[in-house]
Amino acid sequence: MTTLPKNIDHPCYHNDNAARIMLEAIFWPNGPTCPTCHRIDTVIEHGGKKSMGPGWYWCRECRENFTVRVGSVLGRSHIQLHKWLLGFRLYAASKKGFSAHQLMRTIGLGSYRSAWFMAHRIREAMDGSADNVARSEAKARLSKSMKPISAPRSAPNGRSSMTSAGYALAAASK
Numbered sequence: 001m002t003t004l005p006k007n008i009d010h011p012c013y014h015n016d017n018a019a020r021i022m023l024e025a026i027f028w029p030n031g032p033t034c035p036t037c038h039r040i041d042t043v044i045e046h047g048g049k050k051s052m053g054p055g056w057y058w059c060r061e062c063r064e065n066f067t068v069r070v071g072s073v074l075g076r077s078h079i080q081l082h083k084w085l086l087g088f089r090l091y092a093a094s095k096k097g098f099s100a101h102q103l104m105r106t107i108g109l110g111s112y113r114s115a116w117f118m119a120h121r122i123r124e125a126m127d128g129s130a131d132n133v134a135r136s137e138a139k140a141r142l143s144k145s146m147k148p149i150s151a152p153r154s155a156p157n158g159r160s161s162m163t164s165a166g167y168a169l170a171a172a173s174k
């Protein structure tokens with residue numbers, strides 16, 4: 001399993017393309033996977049003149065473009081990927097956790113709103129993956145604050161895989 005590097009000098013914490021490659025390895029251990037139909041064999045990488053840039057894939061079955069962000073905890077935010085990875089790494093390394101204010105200062109996020117959003121998502125994913133009471137509490141919070149979280153195959157836009165992607169990132173941060 002791919003895990004996040006311990007050294008925060010690693011490019012994946014400072015460069016968005018390096019972060020994207022790291023996330024693909026974590027979320028898609030078997031190769032780029034369609035967020036809608038969850039197949040691998042129908043997916044091709046965009047290339048040539050029609051390329052939309054690195055990290056874009058196309059599912060022949062669903063006829064949709066996607067990137068590693070789609071359907072994950074990161075999908076509905078404008079926060080850059082490397083900042084997400086740094087957030088997970090710092091949270092995993094800290095014994096007491098940290099506040100949204102600290103996150104904003106340390107990572108250099110543009111607004112408290114972004115920092116609050118990120119801090120909550122990280123906490124939910126990290127605490128939710130721990131095998132303790134916090135797990136059920138985090139799940140309760142998740143089901144209140146986000147929908148849908150179940151039935152990933154039938155959910156529109158594949159957004160429901162947010163939690164599994166968050167847990168995968170949490171596990172990779174340990």
Ligand SMILES: [Zn+2]
Pocket residue numbers: 034035036037038039042059060061062063
């Ligand atoms: Zn598909």
